[in-house]
Amino acid sequence: MSVRISPLGWGTAVVAVLGLVVGRWLGWLEAAAVGAALAAVLVVSGLMVLGRSRFGVVLDLADRRVRVGERAVGRVEVRNAGRRRSLPARIELPVGSSVAELGVPGLAPGASHDELFAVPTSRRAVVVVGPVRSVRGDPFGLVRRSVRWTSPVELFVHPLTVGLTGSGSGVLRDLEGQSTRDLSDSDLSFHALRDYVAGDDRRYIHWRTTARRGSLMVKQFEDTRRTQTVIALATDPRDYADDDEFELAVSVVASLAVHTIREQRDIAVLAGPGALRVQTPPLLLDDCARLTQAEGGAGAALLGRRVARETPDVSVAILVTGSAVDDATLRLGARHVPTGTRTVVVRCRRGAEVAVRTQGTLSMATAGALSDLPRMLRRVVA
DSSP, rough: OOOEEEEHHHHHHHHHHHHHHHHHHOOOOHHHHHHHHHHHHHHHHHHOOOOOOOEEEEESSSEEEEEEESSSSEEEEEEOOOSSSOOEEEEEEEEEEEEEEEOOOOOOOEEEEEEEEEEEESSEEEEEEOOOOEEEEETTSSSEEEOOSSOOOOEEEEOOOOOOTTTSHHSSSSOOTTTEEEEEEESSEEEEEOOOOOOOOOOGGGHHHHHHHHEEEEEEEEEEEOOOOEEEEEEGGGSSSSHHHHHHHHHHHHHHHHHHHHOOOEEEEETTTEOOSSSSSSHHHHHHHHHOOOOOOOOHHHHHHHHHHHOTOOEEEEEEETSSSSSHHHHHHHHSSSSSSSEEEEEOOOOOOOEEEEEEEEEEEEESSSHHHHHHHHHOOO
């Protein structure tokens, strides 16, 4: 419970004191009358916020996770937990940056009143709903008393995503069992035979060739590896033409990451101050809902360095940024990705045609809409 005196209330108190003091010292009856009247108003306002309401309040959201544009509704149930009939009350429900006011009629003991409300979901965000507060005050707005009845609840408005089944298998496929150029003395992919060297594991001696040549020969293998996909998002506002372009970039990151998680491949998503949670798609999308642009955030030129620093064993790197970055800066950012890494730089430019340029292990791609992502990936791996 909290009692707050408004600025108007404090001003009224000051004028009341000044009127009483001036009227007493100078014998100014009019000033004393004004001071007494204002003091009486303050006393009456204070009495109006006295009393204790006994409510049981339930704040319930139909769904804690929705996509952009989906309907999100909630319910507030107020029950009279006292033994006497309650007076009409005013309930405040904060929803994001706004506050909704709900009227509750007088309730008999044990009776309840329901109010339904809708939460705007036109933009990706984490909307804090609540806490529910009952408010009592005077008609002049001088004194206000509020009682908190519930804890706040978070509603996650997830970014839009697009399915990638079958479209991005070339870049995002599992490389397990595919050989690299790194040679190893023990693995699954046979490469060649070589002369035995002291210290070699005798389990890998090739006895038939040894018998034919008269000298010990051992098997040599190529390393096999499993994909570690890393997706890095630029959060510097200077990389984007507008907020809608950043929303497109977030949706691209979310779509790629959700697809990779569902395929049960190793993945890291670097965005904002740290890495996003990738244990399950809902946790990833919850973190995507929190992403914002920030001055001093990682720009396209720094994404490659961040990938190399935080995920040095990366095999596939996807760098996502906006249209305000030139090709030279994008290549500079990709240059710092570990050598041999398959790198795809995705530039989001709303309304642009799909474009892909590949040179060696680096592909520069442009997407103009989220629906373009599957087609763009097919061109990347073509």
